[in-house]
Amino acid sequence: QSALTQSASVxxxxxxxxxxxxxxxxxxxxxxKFVSWYQQxxxxxxxxxxxxxxxxxxxxxxxxxxxxxxxxxxxxxSGLQAEDEADYYCSSxxxxxxxxxxxxxxxxVL
Amino acid sequence: QVQLQESGPGxxxxxxxxxLTCSVSGGSxxxxxxxxxxxxQPPGKGLEWIGSIDYRGTSSYIPSLxxxxxxSVDTSKNRFSxxxxxxxxxxxxxxxxxxxxxxxxxxxxxxxxxxxxxVSS
Numbered sequence: 001q002s003a004l005t006q007s008a009s010v011x012x013x014x015x016x017x018x019x020x021x022x023x024x025x026x027x028x029x030x031x032x033k034f035v036s037w038y039q040q041x042x043x044x045x046x047x048x049x050x051x052x053x054x055x056x057x058x059x060x061x062x063x064x065x066x067x068x069x070x071x072x073x074x075x076x077x078s079g080l081q082a083e084d085e086a087d088y089y090c091s092s093x094x095x096x097x098x099x100x101x102x103x104x105x106x107x108x109v110l
Numbered sequence: 111q112v113q114l115q116e117s118g119p120g121x122x123x124x125x126x127x128x129x130l131t132c133s134v135s136g137g138s139x140x141x142x143x144x145x146x147x148x149x150x151q152p153p154g155k156g157l158e159w160i161g162s163i164d165y166r167g168t169s170s171y172i173p174s175l176x177x178x179x180x181x182s183v184d185t186s187k188n189r190f191s192x193x194x195x196x197x198x199x200x201x202x203x204x205x206x207x208x209x210x211x212x213x214x215x216x217x218x219x220x221x222x223x224x225x226x227x228x229v230s231s
Contacts, residue, residue: 038218045206046206046221101157103156
């Protein structure tokens with residue numbers, strides 16, 4: 001079971017928008033709507049910010065949005081704020097009835 | 111508001127077994143709308159799903175650990191547990207329990223704070 005591919009790091013200035021990509025295969029991201037995104041601050045547990053590709057749980061800022069095209073899912077954060085600095089992980093359901101995570105992307109707010 | 115709390119030894123010797131429990135409060139583990147999962151994170155590394163179970167005991171595991179892992183559920187105590195046998199240093203990680211919405215395909219919408227397990231003699 002291979003992890004989904006994410007860029008190791010991304011950065012942006014306050015107020016800007018950034019996009020984090022998550023590339024899988026036709027057996028996971030490309031096959032199912034069950035793609036989620038998690039935000040993890042240092043020393044904290046991950047927090048769900050996007051589920052089923054583009055849905056936001058109650059309480060999550062509208063600055064977070066998700067999409068998918070083919071085997072690649074994307075998380076966009078608009079109007080970057082200092083508090084957005086964290087690690088971001090994607091996950092997907094797979095054709096083996098398992099869950100796989102991406103390697104994580106570290107977001108730095110300049 | 112459902113809360114999850116991991117408990118168990120923080121230090122395990124190589125070749126021995128790791129056992130952790132996740133206690134669920136603020137809601138019942140008996141739910142047709144949820145699965146209950148374990149995820150781990152080695153120091154400085156990414157997340158790895160270990161497996162998930164529903165209240166009836168239907169479980170699913172990551173293939174790479176399937177020969178060593180068992181997840182069980184105790185509905186009378188509103189908790190579920192992880193057992194990992196023959197541990198090595200590679201099993202050193204922060205272990206999180208989490209609630210999974212709907213099924214194994216669903217998102218993890220509630221997480222415990224995590225418990226660090228170190229494998230060392």
